[in-house]
Every structure is written in structure tokens, then in C-alpha cells.
Amino acid sequence: MTQSVVVQVGQCGNQIGCCFWDLALREHAAVNQKGIYDEAISSFFRNVDTRVVGDGGSISKGKICSLKARAVLIDMEEGVVNEILQGPLRDVFDTKQLITDISGSGNNWAVGHKVFGSLYQDQILEKFRKSAEHCDCLQCFFIIHSMGGGTGSGLGTFLLKVLEDEFPEVYRFVTSIYPSGEDDVITSPYNSILAMKELNEHADCVLPIDNQSLFDIISKIDLMVNSGKLGTTVKPKSLVTSSSGALKKQHKKPFDAMNNIVANLLLNLTRLDQMFSDAFSKDHQLLRADPKHSLYLACALMVRGNVQISDLRRNIERLKPSLQFVSWNQEGWKTSLCSVPPVGHSHSLLALANNTCVKPTFMELKERFMRLYKKKAHLHHYLQVEGMEESCFTEAVSSLSALIQEYDQLDATKNMPVQDLPRLSIAM
Amino acid sequence: MSIVTVQLGQCGNQIGFEVFDALLSDSHSSQGLCSMRENEAYQASCKERFFSEEENGVPIARAVLVDMEPKVINQMLSKAAQSGQWKYGQHACFCQKQGSGNNWAYGYSVHGPRHEESIMNIIRKEVEKCDSFSGFFIIMSMAGGTGSGLGAFVTQNLEDQYSNSLKMNQIIWPYGTGEVIVQNYNSILTLSHLYRSSDALLLHENDAIHKICAKLMNIKQISFSDINQVLAHQLGSVFQPTYSAESSFHYRRNPLEGFKDPALYTSWLKPVNAFNVWKTQRAFSKYEKSAVLVSNSQFLVKPLDMIVGKAWNMFASKAYIHQYTKFGIEEEDFLDSFTSLEQVVASYCNL
Numbered sequence: 032m033t034q035s036v037v038v039q040v041g042q043c044g045n046q047i048g049c050c051f052w053d054l055a056l057r058e059h060a061a062v063n064q065k066g067i068y069d070e071a072i073s074s075f076f077r078n079v080d081t082r083v084v085g086d087g088g089s090i091s092k093g094k095i096c097s098l099k100a101r102a103v104l105i106d107m108e109e110g111v112v113n114e115i116l117q118g119p120l121r122d123v124f125d126t127k128q129l130i131t132d133i134s135g136s137g138n139n140w141a142v143g144h145k146v147f148g149s150l151y152q153d154q155i156l157e158k159f160r161k162s163a164e165h166c167d168c169l170q171c172f173f174i175i176h177s178m179g180g181g182t183g184s185g186l187g188t189f190l191l192k193v194l195e196d197e198f199p200e201v202y203r204f205v206t207s208i209y210p211s212g213e214d215d216v217i218t219s220p221y222n223s224i225l226a227m228k229e230l231n232e233h234a235d236c237v238l239p240i241d242n243q244s245l246f247d248i249i250s251k252i253d254l255m256v257n258s259g260k261l262g263t264t265v266k267p268k269s270l271v272t273s274s275s276g277a278l279k280k281q282h283k284k285p286f287d288a289m290n291n292i293v294a295n296l297l298l299n300l301t302r303l304d305q306m307f308s309d310a311f312s313k314d315h316q317l318l319r320a321d322p323k324h325s326l327y328l329a330c331a332l333m334v335r336g337n338v339q340i341s342d343l344r345r346n347i348e349r350l351k352p353s354l355q356f357v358s359w360n361q362e363g364w365k366t367s368l369c370s371v372p373p374v375g376h377s378h379s380l381l382a383l384a385n386n387t388c389v390k391p392t393f394m395e396l397k398e399r400f401m402r403l404y405k406k407k408a409h410l411h412h413y414l415q416v417e418g419m420e421e422s423c424f425t426e427a428v429s430s431l432s433a434l435i436q437e438y439d440q441l442d443a444t445k446n447m448p449v450q451d452l453p454r455l456s457i458a459m
Numbered sequence: 460m461s462i463v464t465v466q467l468g469q470c471g472n473q474i475g476f477e478v479f480d481a482l483l484s485d486s487h488s489s490q491g492l493c494s495m496r497e498n499e500a501y502q503a504s505c506k507e508r509f510f511s512e513e514e515n516g517v518p519i520a521r522a523v524l525v526d527m528e529p530k531v532i533n534q535m536l537s538k539a540a541q542s543g544q545w546k547y548g549q550h551a552c553f554c555q556k557q558g559s560g561n562n563w564a565y566g567y568s569v570h571g572p573r574h575e576e577s578i579m580n581i582i583r584k585e586v587e588k589c590d591s592f593s594g595f596f597i598i599m600s601m602a603g604g605t606g607s608g609l610g611a612f613v614t615q616n617l618e619d620q621y622s623n624s625l626k627m628n629q630i631i632w633p634y635g636t637g638e639v640i641v642q643n644y645n646s647i648l649t650l651s652h653l654y655r656s657s658d659a660l661l662l663h664e665n666d667a668i669h670k671i672c673a674k675l676m677n678i679k680q681i682s683f684s685d686i687n688q689v690l691a692h693q694l695g696s697v698f699q700p701t702y703s704a705e706s707s708f709h710y711r712r713n714p715l716e717g718f719k720d721p722a723l724y725t726s727w728l729k730p731v732n733a734f735n736v737w738k739t740q741r742a743f744s745k746y747e748k749s750a751v752l753v754s755n756s757q758f759l760v761k762p763l764d765m766i767v768g769k770a771w772n773m774f775a776s777k778a779y780i781h782q783y784t785k786f787g788i789e790e791e792d793f794l795d796s797f798t799s800l801e802q803v804v805a806s807y808c809n810l
Contacts, residue, residue, distance in 0.1 A: 032529060033557055070529070168556040329640050341681035344669065347636050359776040362637030362769070365561075368683075451768055452775045455797055457805045 032070040033170035041183025044176040061374040108135040136181025140222040141416035143185020171202040179210035179219030188229035211243040220400040228427040307346035310382040325388035329363040336378025390438040461589035468606025471598040476535040477691035504700040528558040559604025563645040564786035566608020594625030601649040602633035602642035611652040618656035632664040643770035651796035
């Protein structure tokens with residue numbers, strides 16, 4: 032089986048990462064009764080004999096000795112990472128896999144990307160190489176970060192290029208938290224758009240998420256369940272870890288630039304078919320988006336628990352008429368089944384969609400950017416960093432404009448009748 | 460008269476397991492109306508055809524299991540061993556870790572050449588175990604990456620190395636509403652390649668078997684296990700020993716011989732050759748009487764035409780092509796596949 036390495040960058044990235052590792056351990060604990068280090072666990076954890084000094088402690092089979100997360104933790108402030116290392120998960124992280132600094136990036140993409148990027152480039156590369164060496168078949172890097180700040184946004188996107196150059200064959204999946212409209216970081220539009228250009232060029236797949244959507248979902252869950260476990264129930268990454276039925280990661284992009292995937296996680300709080308309906312409604316997305324009224328390029332459905340192929344097929348057939356797919360991919364579904372349900376639930380559905388409904392979010396972000404940029408507000412904080420020029424800004428915003436235009440062109444095809452193109456004719 | 464089964468990819472391996480299970484349980488089940496002697500002959504023939512004998516009496520399937528990910532093969536190996544009735548050979552598997560990402564090009568151009576020697580060696584060992592080898596039964600899907608791409612590659616190799624043996628490919632046609640985004644690409648690439656190297660293509664559609672489960676068997680929550688068992692049942696009844704019109708006392712007919720005519724050329728067949736009847740008095744798997752119809756007909760044209768059409772639409776917008784050219788399958792290769800399949804459709808239509 033293959034392994035993945037999680038790279039958590041910045042305050043937001045590390046906080047989410049922490050929840051992820053906690054959930055991953057609980058998921059495995061729920062099914063791995065005998066404490067055997069099996070292939071499922073090895074996809075995210077190493078098994079280490081802590082008595083051995085240095086690097087020789089890895090154990091590949093048999094009983095679990097000490098699990099270490101396949102993770103690299105990066106932050107230019109110490110606060111969050113220190114808290115993690117003093118908390119209940121402290122033994123899960125290998126202290127050699129941390130990179131921290133003291134001063135922070137000041138919510139400035141340029142500081143994160145240019146200053147800390149060049150300062151820590153070698154260390155970053157070394158940590159990545161180490162984590163790759165511990166894998167016998169590394170398939171993917173999962174990067175978690177926010178877009179609005181300085182470290183997650185700047186340094187988080189800097190390391191994408193490092194990963195691309197050093198490990199071109201390994202996928203780079205990025206979970207990006209986008210700033211909501213009422214973000215308290217004034218320069219978050221700058222940071223986000225500068226970061227987006229990097230994501231467009233160096234990420235294989237991006238799952239954009241915004242805080243407001245997460246709050247809305249949690250309020251709904253609270254209303255239904257009345258248990259108020261904030262922050263732990265909805266973690267998009269939780270679906271990617273699984274036990275004996277591992278999920279195949281086939282996030283296919285039809286064209287290189289279209290790598291923004293809208294994620295939607297439904298836990299079983301409702302009936303099975305209702306779960307499918309909810310997966311496509313705008314109230315349950317992890318981003319403020321309405322996929323039903325936009326165009327689908329492709330959609331992946333991953334179900335966990337006691338859900339059979341007939342349930343899946345029935346629901347696809349039921350919902351398909353109300354969804355619009357691009358003309359050349361009318362049956363653009365990828366389906367997969369995993370018999371192991373998530374911990375504490377009987378079944379769940381993860382819907383990942385490549386859909387033009389991300390466009391409004393991007394357009395809004397661009398507007399906020401332009402409002403600041405026209406007045407040259409706060410620009411000097413960026414330009415005074417070595418290596419930053421105004422061209423960085425203009426290139427970033429034109430990269431975003433080009434992306435919006437591609438989505439526009441697809442949207443224009445939305446309500447047109449599907450025309451079959453003339454095929455080859457054979458002379459008999 | 461032994462057949463070596465090659466199970467490729469997740470689908471191929473899951474079905475293969477159900478087929479061997481169905482064959483053996485049929486062979487152990489009640490004999491129906493036939494005599495004891497006939498039953499014994501039936502059982503012996505079935506065993507010899509699909510299983511080889513081990514010292515402690517547990518039959519070993521004459522099968523080679525190939526997959527680019529370990530979990531399905533591991534599951535099938537342990538399921539077979541747990542049954543206590545039969546098992547797979549210890550060294551009959553070939554596995555990798557990474558999978559093929561539902562990409563035909565990856566299965567065909569990367570995994571194929573890389574693992575050619577190892578896979579062909581395992582197959583050769585299995586063939587050498589047979590006293591009288593009649594041919595290959597290859598089980599694969601056409602929508603994914605390993606079964607389809609690596610399956611096409613292996614079939615081609617079998618054609619090169621065992622050109623005198625018969626090869627029949629059991630292919631699973633994916634759900635029309637979509638299971639894998641690029642299933643149409645993978646399907647046309649698979650079919651066009653197999654037309655050149657296989658002797659017979661036996662097709663089963665997921666949609667069709669799903670309907671059987673729903674309408675004829677009234678299963679409420681249909682699982683892949685149900686689907687595979689129905690399929691195995693059908694295949695089992697095709698392959699179990701039967702008599703043909705001429706030879707009445709020996710179960711020695713080569714089941715693959717009936718499929719000697721390649722899938723394309725039927726227009727010049729004389730009626731007497733076109734329809735073969737095989738029968739046996741022995742009951743099949745709890746049914747007192749059963750019949751199986753295997754036909755080469757124009758039935759295929761509509762689904763094939765639809766798949767070619769969809770793949771063509773996608774190809775015209777160049778969607779996902781970069782995933783294939785990355786591994787050496789160029790646009791010309793796609794065009795070649797389209798051309799051969801349009802020819803097949805035209806040939807069937809002209810009948």
C-alpha cells in the first residue's frame with residue numbers, strides 16, 4: 032500500500048493538522064483491535080522502537096510499538112507548535128520533523144514566501160527527504176494551510192515548488208482555508224491571490240474551504256445532535272484516512288489548470304438517500320458555493336460504511352437529472368466504496384466535485400484585492416521585501432483572471448444542447 | 460483439458476474468486492438425474508480442468524492473480540483459504556503497491572513492460588503444471604487501469620508466446636451512468652487492442668447483471684458480491700464439462716474450442732457451424748435444469764456504438780488526454796483505436 036506525508040504550515044495549518052491526527056488515531060483504534068501495525072496504518076504512520084537512538088528504529092511489521100505521524104510541521108512562530116508538543120499528541124510527532132522560528136510572518140505573504148522561503152529552503156528540503164526515505168511507496172503530499180495569513184500562505188506555497196522539483200512523481204494535494212468576507216486580516220486578499228498563483232502552477236489538486244461554511248455546518252450539526260463538539264466533527268481529511276478498505280486517490284483534472292475541487296463531507300446524521308441529496312446542496316459544501324446551479328466537470332463519490340453499489344447507483348440516477356455536467360463528460364462520476372465506516376458513525380459520503388461554482392468565490396476575492404490594490408494600500412509592506420516587485424501582484428491577479436475566464440467559458444456551455452460530434456466514417 | 464485463468468485487476472480478481480468457488484461448489488453439489496458414474500466423471504473432469512491436486516487433498520486453482528495493488532489479492536487469497544474447500548497457489552500471485560490510477564496508459568505502457576518477465580514466468584509455471592493444456596481464460600474489466608491496460612498487454616504477450624493456444628477474455632462493461640471518469644477511453648483502448656490479440660471476447664455489462672439481481676432475483680440492497688456471484692454462476696455453467704453432439708462418453712471437449720471464430724468474422728459461417736449445442740444430464744449447482752446461451756450477435760452494436768460516441772466527444776475536447784500522453788499513449792493511438800472500433804461497428808451493422 033502507499034504512504035502519504037502531511038505538511039502542516041502556519042497557525043491554521045497546524046491546528047487543523049492536529050485535529051486530523053487525533054481523528055486518524057481514533058479511526059484506526061476503532062478497527063485495529065489487536066494493535067498490529069498493518070498496511071492501513073502505515074499509510075500515515077510509522078512504527079518506531081523509541082529505545083533505539085538515531086534513525087534505525089523503524090519497525091515494519093508486528094505489534095505497534097510507538098506510532099509516529101508521517102508529518103512535517105512548519106511555523107514561523109512557536110506558539111501553536113509548542114502547544115501541540117505539550118498536548119496529548121506530543122508523542123505522535125517526531126521532533127526532528129519540525130521547522131519553527133520566533134518572529135512570525137506578520138500576515139505578509141512576501142515575508143513567508145521570499146524571506147523565510149530562502150532562509151529555510153535547505154532545512155525544508157532535508158525534512159522532506161527524510162520523510163520520503165521512511166516510505167517505501169510515497170504517493171502523495173497533503174499540504175494544509177490558510178491563504179489569508181503570511182506563513183501558511185507564503186511559506187506554504189513556497190514549499191510546493193520545492194516538492195515539485197524534488198518529487199515530481201508524487202502528488203501534491205492542498206487543503207486551503209480561504210478568508211471569509213469578514214476576515215480580520217486586512218491584507219488577506221493580497222496574501223490569498225499571491226498564493227493562488229502558486230497553487231495554480233504547482234498544486235495537483237486544491238480543496239478550497241472557507242471558515243463561514245464550516246461554522247454553518249457545525250451550527251446545523253449542533254441543532255441536530257445537541258452535543259456541541261466544535262471543530263472535531265467536520266474534517267475533510269478524515270475521509271482520506273481509512274482502515275482496511277483504503278481509498279484510491281484518483282483526482283483527475285481534465286485540464287491542467289482546473290484543479291480546484293469542492294469538497295463536501297456528509298456524516299450520517301440523516302437517512303442514506305437524504306445524505307446523497309445533501310451532498311449536492313449548497314448548504315452542505317465546505318466552501319460557499321452552489322454546485323447544483325453551476326457546471327460539473329467531474330464528480331467523485333466515496334461512501335463508507337454499509338452502503339452497497341445499488342444504493343450508490345440508485346442515488347446517482349436519481350440526482351443526475353438535476354445536475355449539469357459538461358457536454359463531453361455527461362457520465363463524469365468516479366465511485367468508490369469502503370466498508371469501514373468512520374468512527375462513531377454508521378456511514379458517510381464524501382463528494383468531491385470539479386465544478387464551476389468556485390468562480391464566485393474567486394471573483395469576490397479578486398474584487399477585494401482590487402479595492403486595496405487600486406489605492407496601493409499596504410503595498411509598501413510587501414514591496415520592501417527583497418525579491419518583491421509590483422509585477423508579482425500584476426502577474427498574480429492576471430493568473431486569477433485567466434482562471435476565472437476559463438470557468439466563464441465552461442459556464443457558457445451550460446445550457447446548450449449536447450451535440451454529438453461527427454465521428455470517423457469507415458469505407459467498407 | 461486444462462484451462463489456466465489469469466485474473467487481472469480488482470474486478471478480475473474478485474470475479475475470478477467467485478468463479479472458482481462456483482465451479483467447485485457445483486462439482487460438489489447434488490448430481491440431479493444423472494448416474495453415479497456420470498457424476499464421478501463430471502467431477503473428475505471439472506477438477507482437472509480448473510484445479511490441480513495438492514498432497515493434502517485441497518485442490519489448487521489453476522490461476523494466476525495479477526494486480527498493481529495488494530489489498531484485493533490478499534483478500535481473495537484468504538477467502539479461498541478460509542473456505543477449506545480450495546485455495547490459490549502460493550506463488551501464483553503478482554502484486555505491486557501503487558495501482559494504476561484508472562489509467563489504461565499506465566497499465567499498458569508502464570506496468571506492462573516493467574513486469575512482463577515476472578508475470579509471464581508465473582503464467583508459464585502454471586501452464587507447465589497442466590498435462591493437457593487447452594487455453595487461457597483472462598478475466599478483466601475495461602474501465603479501470605490494471606485490468607484494462609495491463610490486461611491488454613498480457614493478452615498480447617500470450618498471443619506472441621502461446622500463439623497456438625486459445626485465449627478467451629471475459630470483460631466487464633462498466634455501468635452506463637459512470638463509475639470511472641475516463642471509462643470510455645479505457646474501454647475503447649482495451650477493446651481495440653484485444654480485437655487483435657484475443658480469440659474471443661465474452662462481455663458482461665454491470666448494468667445487465669445489476670438488473671438481473673434486482674428484477675429476477677429480487678435482491679434489495681445489491682452489493683458487488685451479489686453481482687459477481689451471478690456472473691460466476693453464468694460463467695460456471697458455460698465452462699463446466701458438457702457433451703457435444705458427436706462425442707457422447709467423454710467429457711473431453713475443449714470448452715474454448717467453440718469460440719475459435721474470432722469475434723468479427725461471422726458473416727460467412729454456415730448455419731451448422733454457427734450454432735453449437737452442448738449438453739449434459741448432470742445438474743448444475745442446485746438447479747435441476749439450466750441452459751446457458753452464449754452468442755455472437757448484433758446485440759453488441761448499440762452499447763459499443765454508445766461507448767465509442769462518448770469517448771469521441773471527450774477526445775474531441777482533449778479532456779484528460781494529458782494523463783495518457785504522459786505515459787506514452789499518443790493521440791494517434793487513440794485515433795487507431797477509434798478506427799478499429801468503427802470498423803467493428805460497421806461490420807456488425809452490415810450483416
